[in-house]
Every structure is written in structure tokens, then in C-alpha cells.
Amino acid sequence: MKAFLARLKEFRRYPSAVAGLGIIGVLLLVSVYTAITIPYGEAIRRWRPTDERWLENPRFAPPQWLNVLPGVNRPETIVVRSGQQGQKSVAEDGRFEIVLPFQFPYDGFPTELTLFLSSQYAVLGPYVEVVWITPEGPDRKEIPLWTRSVKRAERYIVSSDGELASRLGGRAPEIGLFTAAALGVPKDQVKPAKGEYQMLIRGWMFEEDGDVDAKLVVYGQVHGWAGTDNMRRDLTLALLWGTPIAFAFGLVAAVGVAASQFTLGAISAWFGGGLDAFLQFITRVWMTLPALPIYIMVGMFWSRSIWAILGVVLILGLFGGGVLMYRSMFLQAKESPYIEAARAYGAKNMRIVFRYLIPRVIPVLIPGFVSAIPAYVFLEASLAVLGIGDPSLPTWGKVLNDSNIAALLQGHYYWVIQPAILLLVTGFAFALVGFALDRIFNPRLRAI
Amino acid sequence: MDNLLRLGKYTVVRGILIVLTVAIGVYLTVVIATMGGYMDKILEAQIKEQVGLELQGNEELRRLPQAEYRRYYDERVAVLKRSYGLDRPWIYRSGRYLLNAVTLNLGRSERILSDTGSSEVRSIILERLRATLTLILTGQLLLFFTALFTALYLSRHYGTRLDRAVVALSPTSAAPAWFYGIFLILIFASLLRVLPYGGMVVAPPPEETWAYFLSLLRHLALPLSAWFIGGIFQTTFYWRTFFLISSSEDYVEMAKAKGVPPRAVERRYVLRPTLPPVITSFSLMLIGSWMGAIILETVFTWPGLGRLLFQGISLNDAPVIVGTTVIYAYLLGVTVFLLDLLYAALDPRVKMGAGGRRMA
Numbered sequence: 001m002k003a004f005l006a007r008l009k010e011f012r013r014y015p016s017a018v019a020g021l022g023i024i025g026v027l028l029l030v031s032v033y034t035a036i037t038i039p040y041g042e043a044i045r046r047w048r049p050t051d052e053r054w055l056e057n058p059r060f061a062p063p064q065w066l067n068v069l070p071g072v073n074r075p076e077t078i079v080v081r082s083g084q085q086g087q088k089s090v091a092e093d094g095r096f097e098i099v100l101p102f103q104f105p106y107d108g109f110p111t112e113l114t115l116f117l118s119s120q121y122a123v124l125g126p127y128v129e130v131v132w133i134t135p136e137g138p139d140r141k142e143i144p145l146w147t148r149s150v151k152r153a154e155r156y157i158v159s160s161d162g163e164l165a166s167r168l169g170g171r172a173p174e175i176g177l178f179t180a181a182a183l184g185v186p187k188d189q190v191k192p193a194k195g196e197y198q199m200l201i202r203g204w205m206f207e208e209d210g211d212v213d214a215k216l217v218v219y220g221q222v223h224g225w226a227g228t229d230n231m232r233r234d235l236t237l238a239l240l241w242g243t244p245i246a247f248a249f250g251l252v253a254a255v256g257v258a259a260s261q262f263t264l265g266a267i268s269a270w271f272g273g274g275l276d277a278f279l280q281f282i283t284r285v286w287m288t289l290p291a292l293p294i295y296i297m298v299g300m301f302w303s304r305s306i307w308a309i310l311g312v313v314l315i316l317g318l319f320g321g322g323v324l325m326y327r328s329m330f331l332q333a334k335e336s337p338y339i340e341a342a343r344a345y346g347a348k349n350m351r352i353v354f355r356y357l358i359p360r361v362i363p364v365l366i367p368g369f370v371s372a373i374p375a376y377v378f379l380e381a382s383l384a385v386l387g388i389g390d391p392s393l394p395t396w397g398k399v400l401n402d403s404n405i406a407a408l409l410q411g412h413y414y415w416v417i418q419p420a421i422l423l424l425v426t427g428f429a430f431a432l433v434g435f436a437l438d439r440i441f442n443p444r445l446r447a448i
Numbered sequence: 449m450d451n452l453l454r455l456g457k458y459t460v461v462r463g464i465l466i467v468l469t470v471a472i473g474v475y476l477t478v479v480i481a482t483m484g485g486y487m488d489k490i491l492e493a494q495i496k497e498q499v500g501l502e503l504q505g506n507e508e509l510r511r512l513p514q515a516e517y518r519r520y521y522d523e524r525v526a527v528l529k530r531s532y533g534l535d536r537p538w539i540y541r542s543g544r545y546l547l548n549a550v551t552l553n554l555g556r557s558e559r560i561l562s563d564t565g566s567s568e569v570r571s572i573i574l575e576r577l578r579a580t581l582t583l584i585l586t587g588q589l590l591l592f593f594t595a596l597f598t599a600l601y602l603s604r605h606y607g608t609r610l611d612r613a614v615v616a617l618s619p620t621s622a623a624p625a626w627f628y629g630i631f632l633i634l635i636f637a638s639l640l641r642v643l644p645y646g647g648m649v650v651a652p653p654p655e656e657t658w659a660y661f662l663s664l665l666r667h668l669a670l671p672l673s674a675w676f677i678g679g680i681f682q683t684t685f686y687w688r689t690f691f692l693i694s695s696s697e698d699y700v701e702m703a704k705a706k707g708v709p710p711r712a713v714e715r716r717y718v719l720r721p722t723l724p725p726v727i728t729s730f731s732l733m734l735i736g737s738w739m740g741a742i743i744l745e746t747v748f749t750w751p752g753l754g755r756l757l758f759q760g761i762s763l764n765d766a767p768v769i770v771g772t773t774v775i776y777a778y779l780l781g782v783t784v785f786l787l788d789l790l791y792a793a794l795d796p797r798v799k800m801g802a803g804g805r806r807m808a
Binding site for chain 1: 738
């Protein structure tokens with residue numbers, strides 16, 4: 001054991017491996033943090049595209065930190081509620097007025113504009129008139145948008161109002177409402193007017209204890225730490241939850257496979273004879289099974305749960321190249337002189353196994369097992385990219401699958417690159433550590 | 449003569465083992481699909497189509513009233529179902545399905561059609577096989593020879609900057625080829641717009657041979673590069689290490705001391721004894737490459753078997769998925785068998801009959 005720890009100390013001689021270890025540490029912290037702050041069930045529930053809270057997010061928005069770059073000032077999403085930033089006044093006769101003001105200091109236009117109205121009434125819903133007021137100045141305009149008697153929950157998607165667009169001279173509302181540029185100006189020179197905009201909602205309520213609340217969402221071009229996807233979901237959730245899942249999948253698969261192959265290799269070498277031949281035969285057959293198509297079939301025909309796939313990975317990993325490798329190592333060790341010596345002084349079987357045989361194999365076991373982790377992390381991503389990932393679970397591979405890689409065609413680089421970089425960093429971290437461990441435990445390699 | 453006999457015996461033994469392996473692999477595929485009830489569905493669809501055709505061809509039956517026609521149809525389907533054993537327990541049926549699968553009687557697809565419009569899974573697969581073989585063979589040959597010669601070069605120039613770079617870069621193989629494919633698409637197709645995003649040739653395919661070939665090369669460039677980047681550093685590193693270990697053996701020193709020219713030392717004393725383990729490691733790589741190509745083809749929309757499997761998944765086409773898996777079992781078996789033969793040709797111990805097969 002002491003020698004083992006002493007060897008681990010040598011680790012410091014490999015700066016890249018120390019860096020790898022550091023990355024693994026950070027990712028582990030992220031995993032723990034994620035698992036504590038957003039419980040598993042909660043994450044699955046939230047990742048559903050139908051979850052209400054995604055309604056306030058823009059579609060296809062790159063991450064917010066893009067604005068840190070010089071010269072980039074893309075609009076963020078602005079939400080104005082009548083109960084908070086807005087002012088609401090209700091008169092005796094049922095007249096009401098809601099003003100929803102917001103500052104717009106950005107260089108780009110919003111992507112969408114939606115007004116959510118919720119009203120309480122028994123029989124007759126309120127009558128509502130919506131007016132848009134541009135920032136103060138000589139060009140200040142009041143543009144009437146919409147009039148309607150509203151239901152309990154009403155959604156007015158300003159940006160898809162075709163009638164309004166034609167009144168704005170053919171410009172899309174999210175552009176036409178935000179610019180003072182004359183109509184003839186070429187498209188790429190149209191700039192938004194900065195300042196305080198207002199949305200004015202006025203009308204009548206026809207019932208004594210009726211009420212109206214309004215929420216205006218000015219969808220931006222950037223959102224959150226990681227941006228959003230085509231279904232307005234915040235990618236931060238998937239990137240965060242992808243970490244513990246990648247770790248759990250990679251570690252469980254690597255440990256399980258290494259342990260079973262190690263055990264079977266040991267059994268094969270120890271008992272020899274017919275059992276040995278049989279296990280070797282099974283291993284050779286097992287190694288030639290088309291693993292990936294089998295995972296796919298299980299995913300298609302049985303269960304798409306990531307834990308079911310993990311089970312199949314463990315079963316298919318039961319016999320593998322490792323069995324043959326460990327077997328030959330055990331055979332070598334079994335016949336080496338020091339084992340004979342141990343027998344000669346009367347050592348018990350248990351003592352021989354634990355003191356002499358296992359320590360002999362560990363140098364191969366540990367680096368091999370660490371280096372195998374990235375393969376399983378990428379296997380999970382591969383299955384997700386093929387479309388048989390767990391449909392409910394937010395993982396890195398799932399984000400890649402949702403983005404369909406084709407997102408690159410449309411210029412949504414962040415969508416593909418972020419999960420890819422996380423996968424890459426995780427894979428490299430384990431590979432670097434495994435590489436260093438290999439050299440530490442196999443002195444024969446170290447000289448070379 | 450004796451050697452030839454031994455080699456023949458070895459080939460036969462390996463051949464039997466491979467046939468068994470493929471059969472077990474196919475059977476496993478069948479069992480997974482049978483227990484999910486999918487094989488029955490595939491067979492049932494086939495029976496219904498057969499009966500439909502049969503009745504269509506019969507003038508008398510076609511003139512029967514609707515209800516009677518229907519009754520006749522159902523009866524006929526029931527008879528055929530019984531004769532195919534669909535009323536028997538699944539373990540019995542699975543044997544039948546195994547026979548079908550092994551003889552490549554893979555049924556008809558539900559949605560996907562071949563380019564010629566056939567719905568026969570076998571012909572769809574045969575059409576796709578060409579594209580997959582083009583990708584894998586060029587990729588693996590490129591990788592094998594580049595890695596072999598670079599490894600030899602590095603073992604001669606051990607410790608140089610290039611050598612250290614290869615060692616440092618070897619962990620890059622932790623990420624699979626398709627993954628590098630994403631970045632290559634991003635750089636060369638999306639940002640620089642110099643190479644196509646995917647596919648095998650431009651549509652419509654060029655008429656002249658050379659234009660076709662050129663277009664094929666342009667489309668091959670990115671997937672091949674991804675393949676190459678994904679494997680080259682680790683493979684070169686492994687083989688270089690093999691060569692280094694083997695060139696520190698006493699007999700190599702002896703040969704050098706005798707004054708054997710360096711090239712001859714490399715060929716006869718270093719390369720020759722290390723080739724069997726190199727071939728073994730290459731064969732493991734090749735097995736992995738069949739699997740890796742599935743996703744690489746999906747990412748690059750390369751119209752091969754892997755992409756077919758992906759289409760089968762997205763269209764929920766069970767016969768195609770089962771058929772493709774069976775073909776992969778065959779391809780893996782054939783790959784291992786061919787490499788075994790190569791191994792036998794290279795490893796003198798097989799010819800001399802000493803010991804069994806050594807695992808490297």
C-alpha cells in the first residue's frame with residue numbers, strides 16, 4: 001500500500017495530468033452543486049419543452065456573455081410586469097390604464113415581442129386597447145397596436161401581427177416599432193432607437209371586482225449563461241445536468257466493465273482447463289458482437305432510459321479484450337518465482353491473492369480503467385446523437401442531438417460548440433490522467 | 449507440405465469459430481427483436497403482403513363481394529401464420545428467424561426504399577454497403593500505413609520534438625472521430641465554406657467519371673480527416689512503443705553489433721516480431737471502426753450503412769434496424785476472419801504449430 005501511495009506521488013511530475021485532475025475536480029464540484037440545487041426529478045420536469053417558464057425565453061439565442069466582447073451589444077430579454085415595473089391605475093367607473101415602460105439601450109433589434117394578459121371576470125371580459133409609445137424626442141410616435149375584448153388568458157404576439165407590419169411599411173413589428181429610420185433606408189443600415197419605450201394598455205372593465213394584469217416580453221438576441229434552443233429552453237440546465245450524468249455513466253460503466261473483466265480473467269487463469277477454454281471462447285465471440293447496433297436495438301425496442309442502456313453496456317462489457325489481457329497477466333504472475341516462494345513458506349491462498357497477485361495486476365487495471373472512462377462518456381453522447389438518448393434527460397449528447405449538427409448550417413454555433421467543448425474537456429481530463437497513471441505504474445513505459 | 453496442412457487446419461478452425469460467432473451475434477439480435485415482438489411484426493407484414501398479391505392475381509377471387517373477400521383473406525393469413533409458426537412459443541420462432549437472418553432473408557422495410565425503389569431490406573443494405581466500404585477502407589488503409597511508417601520513423605528518432613508531440617497528442621484519441629467531425633464541419637464547411645457539409649457526391653451526380661471522382665474526393669475530405677485525427681496519434685504512439693521495446697531486445701543489439709545495415713535490422717529484427725501484435729491492435733481498431741463509422745456517417749450524412757441505421761431509427765423502421773444489425777454481425781465476423789488469416793501468414797508460430805495464438 002505504501003509503495004502504491006509513493007507511486008501516486010510521482011503524479012506531480014506530470015503537469016498535464018495535474019491539470020486533468022484539476023478539471024475533473026471542478027467538474028465533480030459542478031456535478032455536486034447541480035445535483036443539490038436542481039434535484040433529478042425537477043431537472044427532468046423542467047427540461048420538458050412545455051414547461052411554462054420557458055415562455056419568457058427567446059428562441060435560438062446565443063449566451064449573454066457575448067456582450068462582453070468589444071463592439072457587441074445585443075439585446076437581452078426584457079420582461080415588464082404590471083405589478084412590478086409597470087403602473088396600473090383603475091378608476092371608479094371601470095376605466096383602467098397600465099403603463100409598461102422599459103429601457104432599450106441595445107444596438108440590435110429584439111427577436112420577438114409578446115404581450116400576455118390575464119384578467120379576472122365572471123361574465124364579460126374587459127375591453128382592451130394597446131398602444132406603443134417610442135422614446136422621447138422629435139420623432140416620438142404613438143402607434144395603436146391592437147383592440148380586443150379579452151378572455152381570461154390572452155396572448156398577443158405583436159411580432160407576428162401581419163396587419164401591423166403592413167402599417168409599419170412592411171417592416172416586421174419587432175423592427176418597425178424600434179426604429180426611427182425612414183422607410184427607404186437599406187435594411188442593414190436600420191438601427192434601433194435607444195431610450196425608454198412604453199406600452200400603454202387601457203380600456204374598460206365591466207365588472208366590480210374584475211382585474212387585468214399584463215406582462216410584456218421583449219425577447220432578446222442573447223440569453224443566460226449558455227443560450228437557448230429552438231424550444232426556448234435554457235441550455236444552462238442541460239449543460240449543468242449533463243455533468244453528473246456524464247460522470248455517473250462513465251464511472252459506473254468503466255468500473256463495472258473493468259471489475260467484471262478483471263474477475264473473469266482471474267477465474268480463467270486460476271482454474272484453467274475446460275473452464276478457461278470456455279471463457280476464452282465466449283470472450284472471442286463477445287468481442288465480435290456488433291455492440292453499437294445492439295445498443296440501438298435495445299434503445300428502439302425496449303427502453304430508452306439511460307439506466308437501461310447502462311445495463312446493456314455492462315452486459316456487453318462483461319467479456320471483452322480485458323478478460324484475455326488480465327488472464328495472461330495472472331498466468332504470468334501465477335508462475336513467477338516469488339509466488340512459488342510464498343507457497344514454500346506456507347502462505348495461505350488468500351494471502352497470495354491479496355498480497356501478491358492483485359498488486360501485480362493493479363498497475364494495469366487502474367490506468368486502463370481511467371482511460372476507459374472517456375469512451376463511455378462519449379458513448380452516451382453518441383447514442384444521444386443517433387437519436388436514442390433518454391428523451392426526458394437533459395444531457396450534453398441530447399443537446400447535440402437537438403441541435404442536429406445542422407444548427408451549424410444556420411449559424412447557431414453556440415448550440416453545438418458548448419456541449420462539444422464540455423465533452424472534449426471531460427474526455428481529455430480523464431485521458432491525461434490515465435496516460436500519466438500508465439507511465440507511473442508501468443516503469444517499462446516510463447523509460448520510453 | 450506439413451506447414452500448409454497446419455495452416456489449412458488453422459484456417460478451418462478459425463473459420464468455424466467465426467461462423468459460430470456470427471451465428472451467436474445474429475441470434476442475439478434476433479432474440480432482442482423477437483422479445484420486443486418486432487420480428488413477429490416484420491413477418492406478419494410480409495405474410496399480409498404475400499396474401500394480398502396472391503389474391504390480387506386471382507381473377508375469380510377479385511370478383512367476390514367485399515365481406516367474402518375479406519373473410520378469405522383473413523383465413524389465408526391465419527393459415528400462413530400457423531405455417532410460419534407464429535402461434536408457437538418465441539423460442540421456436542427465434543430459431544426460424546435466425547435461419548432467415550443467417551441466409552440474409554431480411555424481410556421488407558416499412559418506410560425506407562432503396563434507390564431503385566425496392567423495399568427489400570437486403571437490396572437497400574447492399575446499395576449502402578458500397579458507400580460504407582469506400583469510407584472505411586480508405587480511412588483504415590490511410591491510418592494503418594501512416595501510423596506504421598510514422599511509428600517506425602519515431603522509434604528511430606526517439607525523443608525528438610516530433611516524437612514528443614505525438615506522445616503529448618495521444619490523449620486526443622479519447623474523443624471519437626465524429627466528434628472531430630463536428631469541429632471540421634464548423635471550420636471548413638460553415639466558416640470557410642470550402643468543403644461540403646456532408647453527402648457523398650453532389651446532386652445530381654456528375655456524368656463523367658473524373659468529375660464524379662473529384663466530387664467524391666471533396667466529400668470524402670472531411671470525414672476522412674475526422675477519422676484520421678481521431679485515431680492517428682494514439683495508434684502511432686502505441687506502435688512506436690511496441691517498436692521501441694522490441695528494438696531494445698538483445699538480438700537487435702547483436703545484429704547491430706554484427707554490422708547489419710539499419711534498414712535490414714528494422715525490417716528483420718524489429719518489424720517482423722512486432723507485426724503480430726500490431727495486427728492484433730489493428731484488428732481491434734477495425735472492429736471499433738465499424739461501430740465508429742455509424743455515427744461518423746450520421747454526422748456527415750454519408751449514405752452508408754450507419755446512416756441507414758440512423759434513418760431506420762428516426763423513421764422507426766424495425767426491419768431495417770434488425771437487418772443492418774445482422775449485416776454488422778457479418779461484417780465484424782468477416783473482418784476478424786481476414787485478419788486472422790493475415791495473422792497466420794505473419795506469425796511463424798502458427799505455421800510451426802508451437803503454442804496457440806498469443807494475445808498481444
